[in-house]
Amino acid sequence: MEDMSKATSEFAESVAVVTVKKDDKINAMTAAWAVPVSHRPALVVVHIAPQRFTHDIIMETKEFGLSILAEDQMEVSQYAGTLSGRKVDKFEGDVLKAKPSRVIGTPVLEGCAATMECKLEKAIAMGDHTIFVGRVVSMEKDPEKKPLLLHRGVYYKLGDSVGKYY
Numbered sequence: 001m002e003d004m005s006k007a008t009s010e011f012a013e014s015v016a017v018v019t020v021k022k023d024d025k026i027n028a029m030t031a032a033w034a035v036p037v038s039h040r041p042a043l044v045v046v047h048i049a050p051q052r053f054t055h056d057i058i059m060e061t062k063e064f065g066l067s068i069l070a071e072d073q074m075e076v077s078q079y080a081g082t083l084s085g086r087k088v089d090k091f092e093g094d095v096l097k098a099k100p101s102r103v104i105g106t107p108v109l110e111g112c113a114a115t116m117e118c119k120l121e122k123a124i125a126m127g128d129h130t131i132f133v134g135r136v137v138s139m140e141k142d143p144e145k146k147p148l149l150l151h152r153g154v155y156y157k158l159g160d161s162v163g164k165y166y
């Protein structure tokens, strides 16, 4: 029988890193399943599996940073997305650099295409992930940077424009 779980790889996704902070410890994990849901209020969702170290910290602190990686940050994605904060301090080496947030206590990442500071609105258990709905309380973007993309497990840079939506 066909494996329906493969449907999830058919979407082209930008790659985000979710940051969390509990007491003095900060952690970051890669999440390609992060998308907008509402303009006003500005709401975004990130889908996180319950076994991630990051998961329970968001439940507890009720806030998270969301950093949209730039096309030169594939190493950041692989690093934050293959190690667990349960075992290592991902901010100890040179790969991840934290940047203080303006509104929330949790930092975001340096060098990204955009960063958002989110306060948790709702957590909804759904299938094998939890949907975390965050209200964006502050954001910054670097107009010079383009996002890193992911499709069928392969990273890409944004290609040529083929037309305008607005």
Ligand SMILES: Cc1cc2nc3c(=O)[nH]c(=O)nc-3n(C[C@H](O)[C@H](O)[C@H](O)COP(=O)(O)O)c2cc1C
Pocket: 015, 027, 028, 029, 030, 031, 032, 033, 034, 047, 048, 049, 051, 052, 053, 054, 055, 077, 078, 080, 081, 082, 083, 084, 085, 086, 129, 150
């Ligand atoms: C490109 C990429 C995308 C990922 N997207 C997600 C995602 O959307 N949701 C999720 O729960 N895990 C995702 N992961 C896996 C987590 O980032 C990974 O399990 C990470 O080590 C969890 O870190 P933590 O235990 O410190 O929270 C992704 C990993 C990579 C490399």
